[in-house]
Amino acid sequence: MNEPALTPLQDRTLQALRRSEMPVLIDPAEIAELIEEFTRGFEAIVAAVPEDQKFFLNKHLLTRILGCEVAAVAPEEFQWAVPIALGQISHRAIQLGINWPGEPAPITLVDEAIARVSEEDSSLGDWVAGLSPADRADLRGMATERVTKFIESFPPLDPRSHPMTESKVYWPTDGPITLSGKVDLVIGKPSGHESRKLIVDLKSGRPRPNHRDDLRFYALLETLRAKVPPRKTASFYLDAGDTDAEDVTIGILRSASRRTLDGLGALVEVSTGLRPAQTKVSHACKWCPLREQCADGTAFIESLEEEY
Numbered sequence: 502m503n504e505p506a507l508t509p510l511q512d513r514t515l516q517a518l519r520r521s522e523m524p525v526l527i528d529p530a531e532i533a534e535l536i537e538e539f540t541r542g543f544e545a546i547v548a549a550v551p552e553d554q555k556f557f558l559n560k561h562l563l564t565r566i567l568g569c570e571v572a573a574v575a576p577e578e579f580q581w582a583v584p585i586a587l588g589q590i591s592h593r594a595i596q597l598g599i600n601w602p603g604e605p606a607p608i609t610l611v612d613e614a615i616a617r618v619s620e621e622d623s624s625l626g627d628w629v630a631g632l633s634p635a636d637r638a639d640l641r642g643m644a645t646e647r648v649t650k651f652i653e654s655f656p657p658l659d660p661r662s663h664p665m666t667e668s669k670v671y672w673p674t675d676g677p678i679t680l681s682g683k684v685d686l687v688i689g690k691p692s693g694h695e696s697r698k699l700i701v702d703l704k705s706g707r708p709r710p711n712h713r714d715d716l717r718f719y720a721l722l723e724t725l726r727a728k729v730p731p732r733k734t735a736s737f738y739l740d741a742g743d744t745d746a747e748d749v750t751i752g753i754l755r756s757a758s759r760r761t762l763d764g765l766g767a768l769v770e771v772s773t774g775l776r777p778a779q780t781k782v783s784h785a786c787k788w789c790p791l792r793e794q795c796a797d798g799t800a801f802i803e804s805l806e807e808e809y
């Protein structure tokens with residue numbers, strides 16, 4: 502049977518993400534050196550962690566601690582909400598679609614994803630099971646839009662290319678500090694030392710400078726875990742149907758390594774009382790829950806208001 506022809510958008514995505522004929526092989530000796538250097542820096546930070554404390558660093562916290570430290574370490578209570586659960590439900594639906602026979606409608610995949618998640622013994626499962634009809638309809642509608650845009654934009658994913666959604670990665674296996682990530686979409690796997698893995702973050706909004714940093718953190722994490730870097734990372738902007746892809750190089754991994762150690766060091770220092778957390782004003786002050794008690798943030802917001 503003939504494969505269906507790709508739409509222009511699917512073809513553009515394929516061209517942006519496909520493997521070139523030249524194998525991507527980053528010198529294994531340079532990778533080993535990078536891992537050794539990172540591990541040395543990491544262990545120096547671990548040594549400063551008191552016995553009763555544990556730290557988990559993901560891409561969000563890394564970006565936040567390198568921004569305003571005060572806001573990053575302020576206690577906050579996590580609560581599920583439709584925009585937060587949207588990613589997991591739609592990625593689960595996409596995963597179901599990869600192995601679903603025929604061409605299922607996005608809403609069928611989303612309904613199945615919601616049904617399966619609501620049966621799981623997890624905080625998300627409990628939250629989904631208890632949704633009001635209005636919130637359930639909202640989640641269903643938003644997830645269906647996201648899955649539809651994904652199917653329109655991506656060439657059909659071949660199960661032989663090992664596609665995975667919501668793929669969890671963490672490093673190291675034990676100790677008081679864990680670096681963790683959950684990758685929206687992973688395609689491919691290494692062959693020996695050849696980098697073949699593609700890491701994709703699916704984005705609903707507009708491009709932001711930290712999106713590349715997030716993916717570089719994932720590339721570093723994958724390198725620490727698998728000892729072979731991914732070949733490419735990409736943010737895929739679902740609303741625009743556009744890809745921002747970057748080839749992974751040793752230079753990018755080194756820069757991700759320095760950024761991660763800087764952020765981790767800052768997190769441990771301010772959380773263990775080795776030094777006070779510093780404020781750093783930015784446009785994020787406008788939405789910061791601490792802004793009313795924060796003199797720096799208040800002054801910054803007032804200065805913005807005077808400009809307009």
Ligand code: SF4
Nearest residue numbers: 569786789792795798
């Ligand atoms: S208002 Fe701004 S400077 Fe103050 S804590 Fe919040 S983000 Fe930091």
